[in-house]
Amino acid sequence: MKLRIECPPCLVNRAYVESEKASMDPEVRLRALLEAVRQIGYNIRPDVTPAYLGTIRDRAIKQASDNPDPFKEDKAASNEAALRLMPIAQGYVQNGADESERLRRACLVSIVGNAFEFGIRGYEFSYDDLPRLIENAEKDIAIDDITKFELICEKVEHALLLTDNAGEIIFDKILVGQLKRMGLRVAVAVKAAPISNDATMEDALVANMAEAADRVITTGTDSVGLLIEECSKDFLNTYTEAGLVIAKGMAHYETLSESRMAQPHIFLFRVKCTAIGSDLGVPLGKNVAYLVEPEPLEGQGASS
Template identity: 60%
Template structure:
């Protein structure tokens, strides 16, 4: 998805939020913010994705502020709160009466986890809302390709799972475990370095994903979403040999939809911004299970 009318204001709002978290020094905060404005402006045109500009913004703020992980505290809290809610999420999945229903519920729980997000314009996240969202997850489905995804997962020998946020990755464990039970080998890929509140190897270890997946690797880079041109050879090898890609979060929708895919990609996320809402013609707050096939 290329940049839309509403993207610049959201990119700038996120820059403000992130620059405040990057430093306690007002001068460094301001310089980080202004440097990110310049970086966004110099790289903006109608052919780029919001995720590409978000990558440039976040790298600029990290460099100017000398803070490699502005959302570090938020990620710690997100992981803690998600782990506390795991029994509730697992209980929802365990109510399933058939294997197909169990897969469906695991997908929906993973999507609910995508609510762990900070700094998006006009989007407010409150941990206290999560129990309600778990309870109402079925009602909030906007695009539902779960049955198609299940058929592909059942046939797949290898599945590559691209994570999104810290906290969310704890909910993803439920789906990864279900995928393993279906017979596939699961490789989970996190970011190589902190970017926004995205999960890294540290987060994967904290939530015990490293003991669930067959392999946990990194993309080799710190991009927002998937920018294949920046990924490591090791990751690209995993990507090339997988049968099915499952990608979490809006940034993966923004970036993957710009590629001509050669294998199925299942995109699981919650609609949290106007640009994606209008691109999909789906209301804000809806849960999405969107399958892209070659």
């Protein structure tokens, strides 16, 4: 998704929120904010993705504030909240009538986990909302490709899950476990270093993701979303070999929707900004399970 008119003010608002989190010193906060705004202004063009600018913004704030992880406290609180709610989330999934229903519910719980977010203009989040969001997950779904997703799961051997936020990764573990029960081999990728409130290997350890997944790896970089040109060779090999990619969060939609996808990608997230909502025709606060299948290469038609 390319930059939309709603994006620049949101990017700057997030820079303000993050700069305040990065330091208690007003001078450092202002220096970080001004550097982030300067970098956004220098790099902004109509043909870039919001996530690309978000990456530049967050790196500028980390460097200017000398704080490698401005959202450290928020991430810890998110993980604690998710762990407290795991019995509710697991019960919701396990009460599904059959394996198909349990996969569906695991997807919905994973999407609800994407509510863990801070600093998005016009979006408010409270940990107290999570039980209600789980209860309403089914009726809140606006794009529902979960049945198509299940059919693909039955055909492929390897899946890759691209995580988004801390806290959310703990709910993702339920989905990974369900995929494993279907016989898939599942790799899970986290960010190589802190960026925004995205999950890193530290959060994967809190979630005990290695208990569910076959492999837990990093993307090799700290980008918002997935900037392919920055990723490690190990990650790219895993990404290329996967028969199915599960991409969590809006930033993965922003970045990957602009690239040619060689395998099916399902985007699982909660719509938290008007730009994404407008792009997909989905209201704010709704759940999305959007499957994108690869287009035939030029000169190749669909098989008969």
